[in-house]
Amino acid sequence: MTTHSLIPTEMSINFCTPESYLTCVSVIFQLDVQYVHPHAMLHSSIGLNPTPLLDLSANIGSQTVCLGGEIGFKTASSLLTKYNAGVGFNKPDFSAALMLIKGRVYEGLTPHTVNPTTSVGAELIRHFSSHDNSFTIGSSYSLDPFTTVKARLSNNGKAGMVVQSE
Numbered sequence: 001m002t003t004h005s006l007i008p009t010e011m012s013i014n015f016c017t018p019e020s021y022l023t024c025v026s027v028i029f030q031l032d033v034q035y036v037h038p039h040a041m042l043h044s045s046i047g048l049n050p051t052p053l054l055d056l057s058a059n060i061g062s063q064t065v066c067l068g069g070e071i072g073f074k075t076a077s078s079l080l081t082k083y084n085a086g087v088g089f090n091k092p093d094f095s096a097a098l099m100l101i102k103g104r105v106y107e108g109l110t111p112h113t114v115n116p117t118t119s120v121g122a123e124l125i126r127h128f129s130s131h132d133n134s135f136t137i138g139s140s141y142s143l144d145p146f147t148t149v150k151a152r153l154s155n156n157g158k159a160g161m162v163v164q165s166e
Contacts, residue, residue, distance in 0.1 A: 051076035065089055104128065117142040 029049050035042040039062060045055040052075050059068030066088045072081035086099035094112040098105070105126040111119035118141050125134045138152035151161045 053081070055082075061088070063090065111140070 057070035069085035088097040107124040111121040136154040140150040
């Protein structure tokens with residue numbers, strides 16, 4: 001039996017300028033710090049206990065190109081819990097991304113606008129540890145302003161289709 005009790009508390013401190021802001025939040029033994037700027041973001045989180053988890057993420061970019069990453073570290077075991085990075089390219093009719101997520105490389109082109117009602121996309125995944133590749137293609141078609149039909153097909157024979165209606 002313990003006589004200690006935890007009371008959830010939150011404290012937030014904001015520092016604002018016309019272009020950016022910094023926020024520090026402490027919630028039950030965890031400190032979050034976030035810095036946001038129109039073209040950059042930095043976020044960190046650390047547990048306030050003897051063996052804290054540390055998370056750090058950052059990104060920088062513009063409307064056309066962005067670069068980002070995140071890392072997680074478990075101090076008790078000195079292990080990385082996550083290590084991810086990515087770069088993206090964006091244009092009005094398509095976007096492309098290359099991401100490294102825990103030993104897997106995701107490459108995607110999603111979506112490419114063929115015309116105002118039709119778009120297509122593809123995703124390629126490379127698993128470095130097993131040397132496996134997977135590939136998925138997909139398409140969407142707007143029947144009307146409220147209804148869209150989407151379909152996809154992967155290299156392992158899985159197919160999917162959905163009809164969305166608002």
